[in-house]
Amino acid sequence: xxxxxxxxxxxPTPVPERVLLAMAQHPIGHRSGDFSKIIAELNExxxxxxxxKNEVCTLCASGTGAMEAGIINFLSxxxxxxxxxxxxxGERWGKVxxxxxxxxxxxxxxxxKGLNPDDFKAxxxxxxxxxxxxxxxxxxxxxxxxxxxxxxxxxxxxxHGEALIIxxxxxSLGAVNVPVDEWGLDVVASGSQKGFMIPPGMGFxxxxxxxxxxYETSNLxxxxxxxxxxxxxxxxxxSPFTPPxxxxxxxxxxxxxMKEEGLENIFARHKYLTQITREGVKAxxxxxxxxxxxxxxxxxxxxxxxxxxxxxxxxxxxxFDIALAGGQDHLKGKIFRIGHLGFVSxxxxxxxxxxxxxxxxxx
Amino acid sequence: xxxxxxxxxxxPTPVPERVLLAMAQHPIGHRSGDFSKIIAELNExxxxxxxxKNEVCTLCASGTGAMEAGIINFLSxxxxxxxxxxxxxGERWGKVxxxxxxxxxxxxxxxxKGLNPDDFKAxxxxxxxxxxxxxxxxxxxxxxxxxxxxxxxxxxxxxHGEALIIxxxxxSLGAVNVPVDEWGLDVVASGSQKGFMIPPGMGFxxxxxxxxxxYETSNLxxxxxxxxxxxxxxxxxxSPFTPPxxxxxxxxxxxxxMKEEGLENIFARHKYLTQITREGVKAxxxxxxxxxxxxxxxxxxxxxxxxxxxxxxxxxxxxFDIALAGGQDHLKGKIFRIGHLGFVSxxxxxxxxxxxxxxxxxx
Numbered sequence: 001x002x003x004x005x006x007x008x009x010x011x012p013t014p015v016p017e018r019v020l021l022a023m024a025q026h027p028i029g030h031r032s033g034d035f036s037k038i039i040a041e042l043n044e045x046x047x048x049x050x051x052x053k054n055e056v057c058t059l060c061a062s063g064t065g066a067m068e069a070g071i072i073n074f075l076s077x078x079x080x081x082x083x084x085x086x087x088x089x090g091e092r093w094g095k096v097x098x099x100x101x102x103x104x105x106x107x108x109x110x111x112x113k114g115l116n117p118d119d120f121k122a123x124x125x126x127x128x129x130x131x132x133x134x135x136x137x138x139x140x141x142x143x144x145x146x147x148x149x150x151x152x153x154x155x156x157x158x159x160h161g162e163a164l165i166i167x168x169x170x171x172s173l174g175a176v177n178v179p180v181d182e183w184g185l186d187v188v189a190s191g192s193q194k195g196f197m198i199p200p201g202m203g204f205x206x207x208x209x210x211x212x213x214x215y216e217t218s219n220l221x222x223x224x225x226x227x228x229x230x231x232x233x234x235x236x237x238x239s240p241f242t243p244p245x246x247x248x249x250x251x252x253x254x255x256x257x258m259k260e261e262g263l264e265n266i267f268a269r270h271k272y273l274t275q276i277t278r279e280g281v282k283a284x285x286x287x288x289x290x291x292x293x294x295x296x297x298x299x300x301x302x303x304x305x306x307x308x309x310x311x312x313x314x315x316x317x318x319x320f321d322i323a324l325a326g327g328q329d330h331l332k333g334k335i336f337r338i339g340h341l342g343f344v345s346x347x348x349x350x351x352x353x354x355x356x357x358x359x360x361x362x363x
Numbered sequence: 364x365x366x367x368x369x370x371x372x373x374x375p376t377p378v379p380e381r382v383l384l385a386m387a388q389h390p391i392g393h394r395s396g397d398f399s400k401i402i403a404e405l406n407e408x409x410x411x412x413x414x415x416k417n418e419v420c421t422l423c424a425s426g427t428g429a430m431e432a433g434i435i436n437f438l439s440x441x442x443x444x445x446x447x448x449x450x451x452x453g454e455r456w457g458k459v460x461x462x463x464x465x466x467x468x469x470x471x472x473x474x475x476k477g478l479n480p481d482d483f484k485a486x487x488x489x490x491x492x493x494x495x496x497x498x499x500x501x502x503x504x505x506x507x508x509x510x511x512x513x514x515x516x517x518x519x520x521x522x523h524g525e526a527l528i529i530x531x532x533x534x535s536l537g538a539v540n541v542p543v544d545e546w547g548l549d550v551v552a553s554g555s556q557k558g559f560m561i562p563p564g565m566g567f568x569x570x571x572x573x574x575x576x577x578y579e580t581s582n583l584x585x586x587x588x589x590x591x592x593x594x595x596x597x598x599x600x601x602s603p604f605t606p607p608x609x610x611x612x613x614x615x616x617x618x619x620x621m622k623e624e625g626l627e628n629i630f631a632r633h634k635y636l637t638q639i640t641r642e643g644v645k646a647x648x649x650x651x652x653x654x655x656x657x658x659x660x661x662x663x664x665x666x667x668x669x670x671x672x673x674x675x676x677x678x679x680x681x682x683f684d685i686a687l688a689g690g691q692d693h694l695k696g697k698i699f700r701i702g703h704l705g706f707v708s709x710x711x712x713x714x715x716x717x718x719x720x721x722x723x724x725x726x
Contacts, residue, residue, distance in 0.1 A: 005391055012390040012608060023609060024387035027375040027562045028368055029686050060564055062423050062604040065587040100584045193605060199390045201423055201564045201607030221435075221463045221584065224428040241425040242556060244564030244607070245375055246386060323392050 001321055008352050009325040010142045010171055010299040012193040012200055013342030015250075019198050022253040027245040035245070036237040038252060043234060045255035049173065050188060050206045051263070052180035057230035058251075059203040060244045063170040063191030066203025068096050069225040070166050070189040071136065073207075074214040077101040079133040082123055082163075084108075084115045084153070088143035088328045089168055093136050100220050111331060112144050112301070114294040117152040130162035133214075137165065140172035143328045145301035145337055146294045147176065154183050164211055170194055171298040173204075174258065175270040175341050186211040194298070195266075197257070197342040198250040207231070270297040273340040273349050280353035281338075284360055289335050298341035299325070307363055309336040312356070315363065320355040364684055371715050372688040373505045373534055373662045375556040375563055376705030378613070382561050385616035390608040398608070399600040401615060406597060408618035412536065413551060413569045414626070415543035420593035421614075422566040423607045426533040426554025429566025431459050432588040433529050433552040434499065436570075437577040440464040442496040445486055445526075447471075447478045447516070451506035451691045452531055456499050463583050474694060475507045475664070477657040480515040493525035496577075500528065503535035506691045508664035508700055509657045510539065517546050527574055533557055534661040536567075537621065538633040538704050549574040557661070558629075560620070560706040561613040570594070633660040636703040636712050643716035644701075647723055652698050661704035662688070670726055672699040675719070678726065683718040 007014050028035055046056040059066055071093065075081065081102050083094040086109035097104045107119045120135060135157045139150045150167060157165045164186040169178050173188070174195020180188055186208040193200035205227060207215075215228060229240035258266060277300045278288055289301035304312060309327060313336045316322045327335040340349055370377050391398055409419040422429050434456065438444065444465050446457040449472035460467045470482045483498060498520045502513045513530060520528045527549040532541050536551070537558020543551055549571040556563035568590060570578075578591060592603035621629060640663045641651055652664035667675060672690060676699045679685045690698040703712055 005389070007390070007392065009392050011605060012392065015389055020387045020389065024383045026368070026378055026383065027370070027556070029370065029372050029375065029688075030563070031688075032686065060423065060425050060428070061587065062606075064604045065423070068587045096586045099586045099589075191605065193390070193608075199607070199609040200393070200605040201610060223459045223462045224424060224431045225587070226462075241427045242374060242554065242563040243425075244562065244610070245556075246562040247564055247607070247610075323395065325392075325394075 004321040006322045006348070006351070008339045008348070009323050010194070010337060010339040010341060011191070013197060013339060014344060015199055016197060016254070016257060016343050018257065019250045019253045023246045023250040025246070025249050030239060030243055030245055038248060039239065040237040042248060042251055042255065045259065046204060049255065049258060050178070050180045051182065052206055054180060054206045054208050055231050055234055056204055056206045057227050057234065058239070058243065059205065059225070059230065060201065060241070061203040062200060063189065063203055064092065065225065066189040066191060066205050067093060067168050069227055070187040070205050071096055072100050072220040072222050072225060073227045074164055074187060074211050074218055075102055075133055076217065076219040078103055080105065080131045081134045081136055082107055082120060082132055083136045084138060084148060086113060086115050086144065086146060086148070087111050087138065087141035089141055090138045093138065093168060097136065112146065112289050114146050115148045115153065117149050117156060120153045121156040124156050124160040124163065127160065130160070132160065132163045134164040134166050138168040139178065140176070140296045140298050142171045142299060144290060145296045145299045146290045147172070147296040151183060154185065158184060164214060171296065171341060174266065175298045177267050180206055184208070192247060192251065195342050196251065197254045198247060201244050201247045202251065270341070273344060273346065274300060276346065277338055277340055277349050280349070284357055286360070299337050299339050301335045301337045303335045307360070309333055311363060312336055312359055315359040316355055319359065322352055322355055367684040369685045369711070369714070371702045371711070372686050373557070373700060373702040373704060374554070376560060376702060377707060378562055379560060379617070379620060379706050381620065382613040382616045386609045386613040388609070388612050393602060393606050393608055401611060402602065403600040405611060405614055405618065408622065409567060412618065412621060413541070413543045414545065415569055417543060417569045417571050418594050418597060420568045420570065420590050420597065421606065422568065422588070422593070423564065423604070424566040425563060426552065426566055427455065428588065429552040429554060429568050430456060430531050432590055433550040433568050434459055435463050435583040435585050435588060436590045437527055437550060437574050437581055438465055438496055439580065439582040441466055443468065443494045444497045444499055445470055445483060445495055447500045447511060449476060449478050449507065449509060449511070450474050450501065450504035452504055453501045456501065456531060460499065475509065475652045477509050478511045478516065480512050480519060483516045484519040487519050487523040487526065490523065493523070495523065495526045497527040497529050501531040502541065503539070503659045503661050505534045505662060507653060508659045508662045509653045510535070510659040514546060517548065521547060527577060534659065534704060537629060538661045540630050543569055547571070555610065555614065558705050559614065560617045561610060564607050564610045565614065633704070636707060636709065637663060639709065640701055640703055640712050643712070647720055649723070662700050662702050664698045664700045666698045670723070672696055674726060675699055675722055678722040679718055682722065685715055685718055
């Protein structure tokens with residue numbers, strides 16, 4: 001049915017009307033005093049969301065751009081880095097690091113399984129010369145619906161002492177607890193079209209004092225993604241380049257809504273939505289791709305053994321106008337993914353499950 | 364007066380209601396067939412606007428990001444480049460080139476004057492060993508309201524034969540004639556918040572076959588700004604990373620409007636607006652910063668000799684809610700700039716001139 005689409009993909013996530021209407025306001029000049037006030041408010045609220053006193057840099061870029069900035073600003077050519085790879089995004093950060101001449105060692109796990117923190121522990125403990133300069137971890141692996149055990153991995157990074165922890169929190173921030181200061185996360189990157197509840201076009205990078213020290217000696221070339229310029233601009237409630245003004249109007253509205261709901265409630269809601277999604281899928285006799293232990297709280301991957309995943313996805317789209325995500329790369333046709341991230345309520349999950357029930361029985 | 368702001372700055376430029384409302388639509392998935400159709404339409408219309416058959420890459424980035432992509436994708440470390448610098452943006456492209464280890468030679472002109480094409484001619488003719496790999500020129504220098512003679516400079520680049528011509532067309536595309544194929548422009552970068560009539564958040568880079576050949580041997584590190592990935596995605600009506608969906612809705616509406624008006628009419632309108640702005644400013648006894656010969660068609664810089672430029676700007680803002688741009692760097696307080704780029708009509712210019720008359724007589 002025309003214009004009846006319901007988004008249950010991991011991004012873009014549903015956008016509240018309040019945010020859409022905020023974005024439809026006429027832009028004002030980004031060098032004006034009025035816009036500085038907006039930047040100041042956004043920066044304060046972004047710190048609240050990140051549970052940090054660290055600088056949070058706002059980029060006009062996708063999550064990949066933000067994550068690239070998070071890598072290239074704090075490392076130098078030839079630096080050794082450990083990159084966790086158990087899905088499409090972990091794989092991507094390895095590619096970024098290699099593109100910039102870093103010495104990449106991947107720690108892998110099968111797609112659908114969580115990274116084993118002990119693998120990180122072993123590498124980090126063996127590195128007595130402190131050659132490992134960073135550990136790059138995808139917190140919530142969107143491609144497989146797996147939540148990696150960042151807290152434990154980070155403990156081993158902290159025990160190492162030298163390495164920075166660089167986190168892809170694209171589908172974890174605003175869904176699960178990412179206490180940046182409490183855990184001492186050095187670099188945390190995210191994107192607007194996920195837990196933030198706004199359309200794509202903005203990336204965020206939270207940067208610790210330790211990372212800023214590393215920034216001073218980083219020799220990888222950068223200009224547009226040079227976070228030092230963003231830090232300097234933040235100090236003046238400004239932006240180094242023309243910012244995505246209308247998306248920032250949307251961000252302002254979305255952060256207000258998040259503050260009204262409260263962090264604890266947001267995390268509890270995502271946990272509950274994950275639980276009822278998983279229970280509902282199981283009740284339909286469909287196998288879950290990730291174990292309960294590894295499950296992401298943003299997205300649930302389903303690996304139907306008796307049906308082609310794409311056939312289910314297509315029927316959900318055609319009959320019910322519900323958009324689900326497919327599998328990526330070798331998982332195409334093997335899994336489909338139900339997003340329950342951001343502006344999603346219990347009603348939405350039960351709607352999707354009801355539709356899924358109809359689709360399964362009709363196939 | 365609350366919400367009565369009128370933008371007469373060089374960017375963001377005024378946004379038509381049709382574009383604002385298009386942006387307020389709920390996003391759909393960027394990997395869906397429906398979105399592929401939008402990408403296909405946008406790419407076709409972008410080619411129309413650029414008067415080219417070349418690939419046009421759409422980036423989620425500001426104009427600076429697009430211009431950086433235009434530089435780093437087609438050059439290698441140590442390559443010699445000529446950079447025209449007669450304002451803030453020409454200066455910036457020199458900085459970008461240096462940040463990536465290029466061997467930069469600047470060709471300068473005083474801020475407010477056009478670059479002298481003969482300076483390029485001399486350097487290019489002297490380069491018999493064809494060491495110059497690119498000439499980087501800001502077509503319309505936004506900081507000073509100067510239109511550089513790209514057509515003539517480009518002729519000398521073509522006579523050289525080896526060098527690529529890389530153009531910052533951020534405030535020229537959609538305002539003055541930039542016939543990409545007719546002139547054989549290799550790389551043309553622009554941004555959404557200018558002639559495109561949409562809010563900031565997107566950059567565009569048109570790339571010639573010759574530039575794609577240079578891409579193959581370019582060794583500067585890149586990932587998010589790697590235009591090869593955008594080219595590959597374009598071939599599948601897709602995008603390499605999550606695109607700024609809602610801004611693309613706005614772009615769709617804006618390009619439709621531009622096609623309805625027609626390129627010739629758009630260029631004629633900008634020429635006429637420039638003419639009446641300059642005549643009106645002169646009639647008020649205020650000196651123009653750039654000569655008639657050098658004048659940009661997107662923005663007019665005024666250098667009031669009897670008043671502080673910032674005082675005029677402030678009064679325009681406070682009494683009439685008209686936002687003008689100030690001078691940058693050493694021009695702060697010495698000039699103010701009236702934008703007449705994008706969704707601007709004759710009425711807007713006369714409104715601004717009437718207000719300016721009142722402000723001048725009251726100061």
